[in-house]
Amino acid sequence: MPVVASFILFALPQYFFIASSFHENLGYGRIGEAWTLANYHRLFTDRFYIGALVKTVGLSAASTIVCLIIGFPVAYMLARMGTRSKAALSGLLVAAMFVTPVVKDLGLIIILSQSGIVNQTLELLGIITGPIQWLGAEIGVLIGLVHYMLPLIVLLLATVIATVPRSLEDAAHAHGASRARVYYGVIVPIVRPGIIAAALMVFNLAMGAFTTPALLGGGRVLTFAILIQRSVILDVDYPFAASLSSVLLVTVFLLNVLAGFLMVRQAQVRRGRPKRTAPPTSLDPAVPAGATAAVGT
């Protein structure tokens, strides 16, 4: 019974919402009776919306990659630390994650503003002559997204890396492997499924992020989440907001399926090669539901 009840509570509103994307908007929040594909036609023929989708995917992918590049070494050090400093440092990460995004974005706005410390420092060092316009541009949103997702990806990667026994690294060292070879030849292949799972989680989070692009983009970087909010608040066009939402959901879903497909393919290719052992896919960190970004957007 409770299952059925919660199912209705969860699923029915979603259904009505998505269904409304197939109806015409009559203004003032009223929705036409007849079924139509007009909303999707408008979305896919207008270059503005296609561009916004590409921009959203691009920003999410770029911020995920930056997060991985910064996050992996940090997570590695965290995983190989003594218990006490590890507890303190991961505590700091959780604290950073738990402060509401609006407050963190406010701090980033101050830092990145025209006369903020970043511009001042760069000018002082003679790297730039005039202030860089960080805010209201893609670069500002990218920095904001990285800031928003970095604690999560470090925590996720650290849990995965901690499952790799140190003795494996020592063995590789003893056999004369260089430091870089130990990284890319031993650790990365073992934790690859975990890295991909963490990256996907962070990517999905970025695709739906609202607060950070809205504040750091200053209304000039229009991601899909912002367009959805605008079409409801400014245009009161629920059907169109619904079609934007379903396109966003489907895009995220397809990209995840694609990533999963590539992962399986790669594992098969690897297994086909007899000389190298297959990566133990069982080391998937079993990234838990609870971890999806403890801080909503």
Place this chain on the structure above:
Amino acid sequence: MRTDIIRRRIAYSILLAAYAFLISPLIVVAAASLDTGSTFAARFPPLTVGLRWYLEIPGKYWQALSVSLTAAAIASVISGALGVMAALGIVRGKVPGTELLRAFFRIPLQIPLVVTGVVFLQFYYGFQTLVGLELAATLPGLIIAYVFVGTPYTVGTVAALLERLSPRLDEAAAILGCSRWQTFWLVTFPIIRPSLIAGMLYAFVVAFGDVPLSIFLSSPSYTTLPVEIFQTLQFDFNPTVLAVSTLVAVMSVISLWMIQRLVGLDMVPR
């Protein structure tokens, strides 16, 4: 060996830089909130130091803070109760398709919060025309939406612990003469309590810090603190927002620290 030292230095500077990047916005906000001179823009580093903006925090922020705290607290308690029931059902229940059920409870996490917000707003309007009860921009409306996004966390944390728990504990309690109800309160509940609190904490934090969901479910006269701050930043900057933000950040960190002390939270979300 020299290269080793250099390598270690590089490693530590990466670590330091990453943490500086993560923490600096909070420090900047706190420092700028102490500057008494700035009125049109935040000034960092501050030139004068005083608590002027803390004393001048307008009433709308306090009101929004109480809305946020009430809604998030009630929602996290409800999420906790639902989470325990759902987790018990998923792990202990003998119904088929528990994997599906589990995936089902993760759905809210997969939907961007903006989408959830629009869905709830439209749902509330529909509900109002059908039943005549207004839910948009009310406390119950916010709570229902927060429970929706918070329950996956409590289900996740509690189920993760229940899975590692031996069913023999229950059998032992039964042999010793406990009723099922007693078994739950005397055996199961004390064991799952830390993970339940952790899940409820996540649910609370998500609700308390949320903008994209609450922005649809609030009105200018009834709004949550993050939405109020968000609107201030978008439309009319005012230095008191720095003071409010600092208070929120300090509160979050202190409560996290206290709960960690109380239940020894596993710091990594699970």
